[in-house]
Amino acid sequence: MKIYTPDEIKIIAESGKILATVFKQLKQEIKIGVSLKYLDSLAQKITRENGAQPAFLGYRPEGARKPYPASICASLNDVVVHGLPNNYQLKESDVLKIDFGVKYRGFYSDAAFTVELGKIPDEAKNLIKATRAALEEMIRHAKPGNHLGDLGWTVERVAKKFNVSVIKGLTGHGIGKDLHEDPSVYNYGEKGRGMELKPGMVLALEPMLSAGNGEIKQKADDSWATMDGTCSAHFEHTIAIIEKGCEVLTL
């Protein structure tokens, strides 16, 4: 896996800053009645205005049948990732996950968040809370001397505490010169196992949890949804390991 220099990490942070700007504006626009397509075009517009490119547009993720045709992933309710932003209009009780990547001066950043529209069941609220807490815990454990297994372990621990499941088969990843680099960052694992974290590593940490059993299936449009139809949640940040811990680059 790659070790990035402080100067390279600075550029990834600039990429991440643009991503965060896009997220701030998207969050203001997300309301009942708004179409996913509109959110997609808005994200693309803001990104380009900032001299950057949407990273997912034209990218073919592993296991997908064709290049991704949009800028954001907009995944609703049971859909976990790679939901296509179509003409669907957001409605009361939807749980929406937005995942977005930015390429800036040759460097990638990647982040995701989950929002609810109007009233949602307590079970879904608990799930979103759990997933946010899982990402916070991963960030807390992302420091030199810890191992990849510690990151997965902490996600599992949080999931257990909130009585929800880790989504099986989807992971975080290294990132930087490419959108997806080694290693895979599993959302389960054993304390002290796996690769040791070192300054200069850049990782996309992305816990994905569901209220059901965590099994997933791929749909005809290449998106991934829970097999049992239960709601899912997803939060993601791109981080760099530094001497004193980690720096979140997509804030």
Ligand code: MF3
């Ligand atoms: N953030 C997504 C991931 O890490 C990338 C989506 S790629 C797309 O898996 F092309 F499908 F959008």
Ligand code: CO
């Ligand atoms: Co990612």
